[in-house]
Amino acid sequence: MHAKDILIDAFSRIQEEVHATVEDLGPDDLHARPAPDANSVAWLIWHLTRVQDDHVAGVSGLDQVWTAQGWEKRFGLDLPRRDTGYGHSAVKVAKVRVDSGELLTGYYDAVHEQTLGYLRTLAAKDFEQVVDEHWDPPVTLAVRLISVLSDDLQHVGQAAYLRGLLRSAAS
Numbered sequence: 239m240h241a242k243d244i245l246i247d248a249f250s251r252i253q254e255e256v257h258a259t260v261e262d263l264g265p266d267d268l269h270a271r272p273a274p275d276a277n278s279v280a281w282l283i284w285h286l287t288r289v290q291d292d293h294v295a296g297v298s299g300l301d302q303v304w305t306a307q308g309w310e311k312r313f314g315l316d317l318p319r320r321d322t323g324y325g326h327s328a329v330k331v332a333k334v335r336v337d338s339g340e341l342l343t344g345y346y347d348a349v350h351e352q353t354l355g356y357l358r359t360l361a362a363k364d365f366e367q368v369v370d371e372h373w374d375p376p377v378t379l380a381v382r383l384i385s386v387l388s389d390d391l392q393h394v395g396q397a398a399y400l401r402g403l404l405r406s407a408a409s
Contacts, residue, residue: 241380242360248387249290249357253350255394256283259401260339267404268342269335274328279397279404281334283342284313285323286393291349292322293386297369297379298356309345357383 260268260283268280277285288304295302302320304310310319316333323334336342365380377385 241362241365242357245383245387246354246357249350249353249390252286252387252390252394253346255398256286256346257343259283259394259398260342263339263401263404265335265337267401268339270400270404271331272400272403277331277396277400278334279400280336280342281323281326281331282393282397282400283346284334284336285326286390286397287342287346287349288322289324289389290353290386292320293382294349294353294356297382298352300352300356303345303348303352307348309348312341313345 259279263279269278271278291302291304294300300306305319313336315321315335317330321330323330360379365378365383367379368376369379369382370377
């Protein structure tokens with residue numbers, strides 16, 4: 239199995255978890271926060287998708303799905319156009335509101351398709367390419383993609399945990 243095939247499988251697992259986490263949640267559950275400074279399911283899924291979109295677009299030379307496919311307008315958030323949620327305060331977390339989980343999964347699916355399309359173009363040698371020299375050591379494509387996977391897995395896990403808390407509180 240090639241590295242790109244492993245990455246395709248891993249990103250596909252994230253997609254499955256995003257859908258499973260958001261499924262059947264209404265707006266109240268999507269925006270519930272267990273504490274005033276905690277994140278909501280909606281924010282966690284939006285943020286992990288924005289990071290994946292931003293970082294994959296950055297290394298692939300493609301436009302971000304967020305702006306190129308009109309998702310920014312569909313969400314209509316009161317946030318800067320290129321915002322990914324990094325470093326958000328509780329006030330900014332509260333600004334990420336959606337009417338339904340379908341908006342979140344639709345955006346994730348569009349980013350997922352762009353991600354997989356890019357991954358399919360890669361050869362083994364591409365993973366060694368330096369994509370960010372602002373770090374010491376400089377970041378290779380392989381490291382950047384693993385970083386996105388790590389961030390996505392953490393956030394979808396947090397969202398799934400929050401979903402479980404909400405479901406158990408409702409029982």
